[in-house]
Amino acid sequence: MIRAWAVFVVLAPLAAAHTFHASIAQIDYISSKKTLEIIVWIHAEDIERRMRDQLGANATLDDRRQAEGFVKEYLKGHFELKRSTGAPLALQWVGLEVRTHFLAAYLEAPAPNGMLDLTLTNRILLAYLPDQTNTVKIKQDGEEERELLFDNRGSARAQRLMELKPRL
Numbered sequence: 001m002i003r004a005w006a007v008f009v010v011l012a013p014l015a016a017a018h019t020f021h022a023s024i025a026q027i028d029y030i031s032s033k034k035t036l037e038i039i040v041w042i043h044a045e046d047i048e049r050r051m052r053d054q055l056g057a058n059a060t061l062d063d064r065r066q067a068e069g070f071v072k073e074y075l076k077g078h079f080e081l082k083r084s085t086g087a088p089l090a091l092q093w094v095g096l097e098v099r100t101h102f103l104a105a106y107l108e109a110p111a112p113n114g115m116l117d118l119t120l121t122n123r124i125l126l127a128y129l130p131d132q133t134n135t136v137k138i139k140q141d142g143e144e145e146r147e148l149l150f151d152n153r154g155s156a157r158a159q160r161l162m163e164l165k166p167r168l
Contacts, residue, residue, distance in 0.1 A: 021046055021129040025079070025122065027161065028139040029115050036115070038091070038107040040079060042124060044098060047071065050128055061098045068096045071105050078124045081109060082158070084117040115140070115161040122150040138162065 025040040044061055051059045051070045061067040072093050081089040094106035111118065115138070122134045134150040138161050148159045 021125065021132040023122075023124045023132075023134045025134070025136040026139065027115075027120070027136060028142065029111060031114070031141055034110065034112045034114075036081075036089075036109040036111045038109065040075065040105045040107070040124070041102050042071075042105070044101055044103050046125055046129060046132075047074070047103060050074070050125065053128075061103065064096075064098075067098060067103075071096055071103065075105055075107070075124075078122070078126075080121045081161075082119050082121075084119070089118065118161045119158040120148065120161055121158045122148070124150075126150065126152055 021043065023040060023042045025038065028037045030037060048061045051061070055066070055070065059066060059070070076091070081091065083089060089109050089111070091107045091109050094108055096106070097104040120136060122136055124134050125132045126134070130152055132151065136148040136150070138145045138148065145162060
């Protein structure tokens, strides 16, 4: 999996001011395993506020079981991978890491046919925060392929993970 500390080192100073609302995700297709490895970073303050709105004023990310249950269910409805047939891809929960400013949710999914027939809809906090931006880096065997952007300015629709590359 990705070295989460590297992202935290880069993002932690920016988070102190919290002048932006963003999530960052990475989807890496591991061809030898025919599996997607997924990590989603969300600003802890934003997701905890959402959690309290839904579960009550005493809800907190400090309660590991409560936080994991909430984030798992939240992502199930807001971070959706589908096949070209419209069938959802089964995301398997791996775990959750809560840090000072960000949390990292780890997921995996079998992808026996690779990424060409997959689309992603990422609505993390878009309905809750008008200026929320969700960036997703798509990789294959560690090599960056493309980047997807989801926001409230028109980029919230489903997007293909991979595009067919033109033959030369």
